[in-house]
Amino acid sequence: MKNIKYILGLFVLIGLFTGCEDDPESVIDNSAKPIVTVASSTTSISESGSPTFEVTINFDKPIKNTTTFVATQIGGSASSGDFSSSPAVVPAYQTSATMEITVNDDIFVEGTEDVQLEISASNIPDIYEVVGKPTVSFSIENSTSDDFIFRMDWDGLYEDSNGNEHHFCDFDLDVELYDSSFNLLTASYSSCPEEIEISPGDLPDGDYWLVPSFWDVTTGVSPANYQDIPAVVTFVKPGIVLETIDLTTTWNTEDGGAIQGNPDAYLFKYILTVSGTNYKVTDSDTGTVVFQG
Secondary structure (H helix, E strand, O other): HHHHHHHHHHHHHHHHHHHHHHHHHHOOOOOOOOEEEEEEOOOOEOOOOOEEEEEEEOOOOOOOOOOEEEEEEEEEEOOOHHHEEEEEEEEEOOOEEEEEEEOOOOOOOOOOEEEEEEEEEEEHHHHHEEEEEOEEEEEEEEOOOOOOOEEEEEEOEEEEOOOOOEEEOOEEEEEEEEOOOEEEEEEEEOOOOOEEEEOOOOOOEEEEEEEEEEOOOOOOOOOOOOOEEOOOEEEEOOOOOOEEEEEEEEEEEEEOOHOOOOOOEEEEEEEEEOOOEEEEEEEEOOOOEEOOO
């Protein structure tokens, strides 16, 4: 009986010690931990030029361990693509670190967006060693430009005969700009999406051709079945006007591109009229103005 009591008592002691190890918060009293506060260098920022600002993380007392912090969005109307943040590290025995927040410029027409971030230690040991998850709020103001952008995107997924997935971006599509006499002025041949950007003064006032084209089908893996290429063209005056046109039924993987002898590989359809910093795009087939700004 004495042995049984001794064994039971030993189990109780082991359980107590194990419980303490499973809960690091009970090991260090909160009064010994640094309190975390933050200070932001701005409360409002324009997205123009993808600027960066700083958030300073402060401790009220140093500790012997290095602590890493991250920012997590907990509110606001901005999306995750509107900004990014880098982790910040408070070194051992130091009491502050700086976190950089980068606002991403874009072409979209949008109002002012709000962001609320929680600044917190990034992993379990760090969380147990500090007190507080402070927040920082800021607003992102829409940027505008007098540039004109002509863009074509055709990304999307399809399957080959073996059931493997591929991107339509593997096929070679381009965008080109011609003058009214059909002389090539500039082009984008290298990426997906392809894009031509025109700044004020780049072109004399007048009419030009904006030409999306399909160059080559052999740059991609053949799909299992006939596929329309999901091309979309976008005409933009950044932050002011944006219009998109679906060209999905224009080209397909069966007919191929110009290299395959497709007579419809070049779409001479859209006329750009430049007048100072004003731009108009007309569908030459219908006479419809599809963009103006």
